[in-house]
Amino acid sequence: MSDDKSEPKLELHKDYLGRQVVLSVSRGKRPHDAPKPRVGKDAPPEKCFFCPGNEHLTPPEIDRIEKDGKWEIRVFPNKFPAFHESSKKAYGRHEIIVETPDHQKTLSELSVENLKDYLSMVKRRMEAARQDGRLKYTSVFKNEGQAAGASLEHSHTQLVGMEFVPKYVLKIAKKTAAFSKMEKKEKKGIWFDNGHFFAFCPKASRFPYETWIVPKKQVSSLVGLDDQGLHSLAECLKAALGALDAESGYQPYNIVFHSGPHDWSAFPFHLEILPRHSTWAGFEFATEVVMSSSVPSVCAKELGSLVKT
Numbered sequence: 001m002s003d004d005k006s007e008p009k010l011e012l013h014k015d016y017l018g019r020q021v022v023l024s025v026s027r028g029k030r031p032h033d034a035p036k037p038r039v040g041k042d043a044p045p046e047k048c049f050f051c052p053g054n055e056h057l058t059p060p061e062i063d064r065i066e067k068d069g070k071w072e073i074r075v076f077p078n079k080f081p082a083f084h085e086s087s088k089k090a091y092g093r094h095e096i097i098v099e100t101p102d103h104q105k106t107l108s109e110l111s112v113e114n115l116k117d118y119l120s121m122v123k124r125r126m127e128a129a130r131q132d133g134r135l136k137y138t139s140v141f142k143n144e145g146q147a148a149g150a151s152l153e154h155s156h157t158q159l160v161g162m163e164f165v166p167k168y169v170l171k172i173a174k175k176t177a178a179f180s181k182m183e184k185k186e187k188k189g190i191w192f193d194n195g196h197f198f199a200f201c202p203k204a205s206r207f208p209y210e211t212w213i214v215p216k217k218q219v220s221s222l223v224g225l226d227d228q229g230l231h232s233l234a235e236c237l238k239a240a241l242g243a244l245d246a247e248s249g250y251q252p253y254n255i256v257f258h259s260g261p262h263d264w265s266a267f268p269f270h271l272e273i274l275p276r277h278s279t280w281a282g283f284e285f286a287t288e289v290v291m292s293s294s295v296p297s298v299c300a301k302e303l304g305s306l307v308k309t
């Protein structure tokens, strides 16, 4: 190997599922930009389906949390479901959880208390799905922004209950033991820790500023969290999304709740926040190896400096 300083510095990382990421470290060492200004949402269209006053435009409400007679969080079936109880081939349920009545707000702008209410509602809907013995798995995810797949900009989360456990979930389940070592292994990438949950940028990040939130004590899903656990997760989520939004200027992201199949106790519940600054292209589709020029430990430092306490 030559000592030529112009030689690109590259690293190849593999995550706990065997996914590979090739990092162009020298490119990633560029001085980081200052936090970007907020990208505003458009004014709510007169008939935003999710805004207060337009409740009659959604399918009938199935759950809500309200304050002073007004809803704070509202749940109803997806008007265009991927799974439905009347379907023979794709039996299940597909729900929308509107997280705030305010059209302009994103999740990071809610208070810790409101985020706790949001997580409590997700837990409640997961418990409701478990009441249906035909359903084996509940997937919860959030698409924020068009590039992340959101078709409506009013902040919301989706819940899909299905009759089968996806193979990908079974693959994660096999790696439950690896999560107990994650705090030690990913030490350099940890940028928030409240004693119950920690947030970090994994060494093999597939997206710039990718952030995972992992509980210190293994639990298989939100259903296994008590009141204190939900509060701690809300606090961690607030810190994580606040820093990510401050860094990116509220760019699109996905949040994935990785939960165990119904009635499984051994599963590494965690949240993955996947900022969509970059797009996967030909190389990723050809090889399933991800090219990245952002160094996770550098991203972690930057995000840590943006956490509001």
Ligand SMILES: [Zn+2]
Binding pocket: 044, 048, 049, 050, 051, 102, 103, 154
């Ligand atoms: Zn709206």
